[in-house]
Amino acid sequence: xxxxxxxxxxxxxxxxxxxxxxxxxxxxxxxxxxxxxxxxxxxxxxxxxxxxxxxxxxxxxxxxxxxxxxxxxxxxxxxxxxxxxxxxxxxxxxxxxxxxxxxxxxxxxxxxxxxxxxxxxxxxxxxxxxxxxxxxxxxxxxxxxxxxxxxxxxxxxxxxxxxxxxxxxxxxxxxxxxxxxxxxxxxxxxxxxxxxxxxxxxxxxxxxxxxxxxxxxxxxxxxxxxxxxxxxxxxxxxxxxxxxxxxxxxxxxxxxxxxxxxxxxxxxxxxxxxxxxxxxxxxxxxxxxxxxxxxxxxxxxxxxxxxxxxxxxxxxxxxxxxxxxxxxxxxxxxxxxxxxxxxxxxxxxxxxxxxxxxxxxxxxxxxxxxxxxxxxxxxxxxxxxxxxxxxxxxxxxxxxxxxxxxxxxxxxxxxxxxxxxxxxxxx
Amino acid sequence: xxxxxxxxxxxxxxxxxxxxxxxxxxxxxxxxxxxxxxxxxxxxxxxxxxxxxxxxxxxxxxxxxxxxxxxxxxxxxxxxxxxxxxxxxxxxxxxxxxxxxxxxxxxxxxxxxxxxxxxxxxxxxxxxxxxxxxxxxxxxxxxxxxxxxxxxxxxxxxxxxxxxxxxxxxxxxxxxxxxxxxxxxxxxxxxxxxxxxxxxxxxxxxxxxxxxxxxxxxxxxxxxxxxxxxxxxxxxxxxxxxxxxxxxxxxxxxxxxxxxxxxxxxxxxxxxxxxxxxxxxxxxxxxxxxxxxxxxxxxxxxxxxxxxxxxxxxxxxxxxxxxxxxxxxxxxxxxxxxxxxxxxxxxxxxxxxxxxxxxxxxxxxxxxxxxxxxxxxxxxxxxxxxxxxxxxxxxxxxxxxxxxxxxxxxxxxxxxxxxxxxxxxxx
Numbered sequence: 093x094x095x096x097x098x099x100x101x102x103x104x105x106x107x108x109x110x111x112x113x114x115x116x117x118x119x120x121x122x123x124x125x126x127x128x129x130x131x132x133x134x135x136x137x138x139x140x141x142x143x144x145x146x147x148x149x150x151x152x153x154x155x156x157x158x159x160x161x162x163x164x165x166x167x168x169x170x171x172x173x174x175x176x177x178x179x180x181x182x183x184x185x186x187x188x189x190x191x192x193x194x195x196x197x198x199x200x201x202x203x204x205x206x207x208x209x210x211x212x213x214x215x216x217x218x219x220x221x222x223x224x225x226x227x228x229x230x231x232x233x234x235x236x237x238x239x240x241x242x243x244x245x246x247x248x249x250x251x252x253x254x255x256x257x258x259x260x261x262x263x264x265x266x267x268x269x270x271x272x273x274x275x276x277x278x279x280x281x282x283x284x285x286x287x288x289x290x291x292x293x294x295x296x297x298x299x300x301x302x303x304x305x306x307x308x309x310x311x312x313x314x315x316x317x318x319x320x321x322x323x324x325x326x327x328x329x330x331x332x333x334x335x336x337x338x339x340x341x342x343x344x345x346x347x348x349x350x351x352x353x354x355x356x357x358x359x360x361x362x363x364x365x366x367x368x369x370x371x372x373x374x375x376x377x378x379x380x381x382x383x384x385x386x387x388x389x390x391x392x393x394x395x396x397x398x399x400x401x402x403x404x405x406x407x408x409x410x411x412x413x414x415x416x417x418x419x420x421x422x423x424x425x426x427x428x429x430x431x432x433x434x435x436x437x438x439x440x441x442x443x444x445x446x447x448x449x450x451x452x453x454x455x456x457x458x459x460x461x462x463x464x465x466x467x468x469x470x471x472x473x474x475x476x477x478x479x480x481x482x483x484x485x486x487x488x489x490x491x492x493x494x495x496x497x498x499x500x501x502x503x504x505x506x507x508x509x510x511x512x513x514x515x516x517x518x519x
Numbered sequence: 520x521x522x523x524x525x526x527x528x529x530x531x532x533x534x535x536x537x538x539x540x541x542x543x544x545x546x547x548x549x550x551x552x553x554x555x556x557x558x559x560x561x562x563x564x565x566x567x568x569x570x571x572x573x574x575x576x577x578x579x580x581x582x583x584x585x586x587x588x589x590x591x592x593x594x595x596x597x598x599x600x601x602x603x604x605x606x607x608x609x610x611x612x613x614x615x616x617x618x619x620x621x622x623x624x625x626x627x628x629x630x631x632x633x634x635x636x637x638x639x640x641x642x643x644x645x646x647x648x649x650x651x652x653x654x655x656x657x658x659x660x661x662x663x664x665x666x667x668x669x670x671x672x673x674x675x676x677x678x679x680x681x682x683x684x685x686x687x688x689x690x691x692x693x694x695x696x697x698x699x700x701x702x703x704x705x706x707x708x709x710x711x712x713x714x715x716x717x718x719x720x721x722x723x724x725x726x727x728x729x730x731x732x733x734x735x736x737x738x739x740x741x742x743x744x745x746x747x748x749x750x751x752x753x754x755x756x757x758x759x760x761x762x763x764x765x766x767x768x769x770x771x772x773x774x775x776x777x778x779x780x781x782x783x784x785x786x787x788x789x790x791x792x793x794x795x796x797x798x799x800x801x802x803x804x805x806x807x808x809x810x811x812x813x814x815x816x817x818x819x820x821x822x823x824x825x826x827x828x829x830x831x832x833x834x835x836x837x838x839x840x841x842x843x844x845x846x847x848x849x850x851x852x853x854x855x856x857x858x859x860x861x862x863x864x865x866x867x868x869x870x871x872x873x874x875x876x877x878x879x880x881x882x883x884x885x886x887x888x889x890x891x892x893x894x895x896x897x898x899x900x901x902x903x904x905x906x907x908x909x910x911x912x913x914x915x916x917x918x919x920x921x922x923x924x925x926x927x928x929x930x931x932x933x934x935x936x937x938x939x940x941x942x943x944x945x946x
Contacts, residue, residue: 184806293766334909338880339720379611453765482761
């Protein structure tokens with residue numbers, strides 16, 4: 093069927109063209125990593141790109157009260173729609189795939205449906221969630237948390253970045269009125285079901301059942317997400333007393349940096365002991381002079397695990413050690429175990445019967461929506477390095493195309509109830 | 520002698536007026552500490568203030584090839600002069616006294632000499648050394664190191680601040696030509712003798728010989744500096760591998776932050792074991808995201824001690840522990856023991872027979888000049904808190920005035936050979 097063969101080429105060309113468009117945006121030439129932070133000029137470039145892709149496809153572009161962008165095919169105010177997509181922001185020096193892969197495959201899926209002549213019976217939306225990584229203001233999934241009410245508007249507005257700029261100020265600088273920021277029931281109500289495609293953040297798909305590496309098996313190119321581990325962030329403030337590094341005797345010191353060493357080591361040792369993961373990835377040292385004894389150190393602790401019990405036990409143990417140094421531990425975010433919607437996962441399994449099932453230690457907007465009444469699920473695309481949040485993060489082009497195929501099959505089923513097998517030549 | 524009583528009031532008024540002028544410049548309202556970094560707008564304000572004080576006294580303002588400012592009374596190109604003064608920059612969130620006390624007492628000393636009718640037989644200079652703390656570009660005493668050749672011009676120009684701005688670029692932004700930056704033999708040759716007055720950076724003067732606190736004894740208001748401990752700064756680069764904090768198993772991690780904990784703790788334990796002092800006051804974490812395993816941590820180690828042997832032994836031990844983690848240690852600066860000029864110290868002891876003698880763990884421009892052929896010495900003014908490099912750093916007003924008195928007596932002796940006792944009513 094030569095005509096349909098042409099369609100396949102067109103769809104993969106569409107994916108590759110979009111991917112090439114995004115590749116240079118926000119990439120740091122020194123590290124090769126991405127620095128795409130919310131409400132910066134780089135983010136504006138990404139948002140303009142998203143808007144242009146919607147325009148090119150005749151999708152209606154709508155922004156909600158958190159600034160998340162939605163491109164709608166059909167009217168979700170009459171019937172809640174099926175939404176696909178992810179986010180475009182990154183962690184500091186992040187990889188190219190975490191977020192953008194979900195958005196680009198979503199647009200390519202729209203192209204595949206149209207090339208295959210599929211007309212959805214329910215509205216179909218493509219979403220770009222703002223500030224998913226929380227790299228700038230410290231709260232992950234800020235865009236989905238704000239519209240669902242999980243993050244209160246006043247708290248969101250007052251969050252500050254490393255330069256002391258609040259989210260409200262960042263909005264003003266971006267020409268937005270921060271008064272409009274807040275919970276948006278209407279935006280959430282429009283989402284009937286949400287499927288977020290994401291690069292895998294580990295090596296499960298790259299390892300064959302026998303433990304050896306297998307990057308060729310197409311049946312292991314895409315997995316279905318079943319749940320998200322409970323996870324949270326805690327801020328540990330360690331007190332000290334500023335003094336001169338040369339003239340202050342050791343017994344007279346109250347050096348906050350010594351407390352930091354204790355926090356780092358106890359986080360590691362309790363994680364090992366309890367079978368969780370715990371990470372100190374960000375610290376702030378005051379005053380931060382080479383010859384000044386630190387008067388204050390703030391350390392951020394990220395902790396996750398298979399059960400809520402092991403996460404709390406880990407954090408309680410670290411917090412207890414820290415409190416002996418006079419440090420205080422404050423919860424900045426907490427997400428309990430998220431089990432994705434059983435019916436939706438069931439549909440995905442029916443459409444993609446060969447796809448492995450995966451739980452994940454990473455938080456996602458799909459998890460936030462899932463806990464706020466929106467049936468949600470995820471697809472994961474194989475990552476040969478298993479590395480995430482780093483320039484070494486990877487999904488091979490073939491596997492990205494497999495992701496488009498899988499997402500197209502899922503959306504066809506969800507939007508039309510048609511057997512996606514009838515679409516097989518468009519895959 | 521009512522006329523001379525009037526002189527005393529005028530001189531202390533001059534000190535107090537200058538002190539009040541400087542008090543708000545570069546002070547951070549949140550911390551109460553000072554952020555006076557080289558070649559910033561705040562530094563420019565301080566330099567303009569210095570120039571205006573020279574102008575008001577008819578001192579000839581000269582800048583050398585490092586940008587240090589000199590106000591001359593008399594012509595130092597005919598006869599090398601006596602120089603007093605210090606610096607105006609600060610560490611991050613530093614105190615008000617470290618540096619400015621030496622500059623303000625120097626100008627007040629000029630006023631006292633003139634009020635007392637003293638006409639120097641040799642030129643008298645007041646100096647403001649640029650970038651003494653090295654807070655911006657990482658090298659302490661940069662101004663005196665550049666003119667003496669201790670810091671090579673090419674290296675100085677290529678030093679960068681936290682934003683990646685080089686010293687050369689900072690000069691250009693300040694309207695200076697960085698090509699002119701460099702060693703300045705002529706500027707150094709003009710300095711016949713240098714006496715730097717400084718706030719004490721410990722509590723030795725505030726503690727009476729019996730160990731109790733005594734802030735009232737005028738004989739302990741000012742000390743004579745005898746030597747500077749050997750000291751240096753080392754940069755320790757700790758490697759890791761960026762990865763996701765939630766999805767990477769503990770055994771798969773190479774977390775640079777774990778190495779930082781080892782460096783911090785070994786610096787402390789070897790300092791205690793060897794009787795030195797060692798401090799990690801500044802760290803840089805890459806990428807620095809809450810949910811990203813650090814791929815690189817840089818820690819700066821400041822180490823000092825009574826002998827060069829104990830300092831080297833401390834750094835070697837820390838470096839050896841760090842190298843087991845794959846970390847590399849690089850020397851950024853090193854200053855051997857500096858013994859101040861015996862003749863000059865002898866003169867100070869003759870003029871101020873009651874003043875205690877003090878060694879110090881802190882580096883100073885006087886130490887740099889001393890090791891480059893300029894007879895140098897220091898005076899220290901009592902610090903009731905003993906705290907330094909912090910807003911808690913203190914010298915009481917009475918003790919500052921005692922500092923002016925002591926410096927006036929010293930300069931009178933050095934510039935005229937007159938018995939300063941004849942000046943006693945001006946003290």
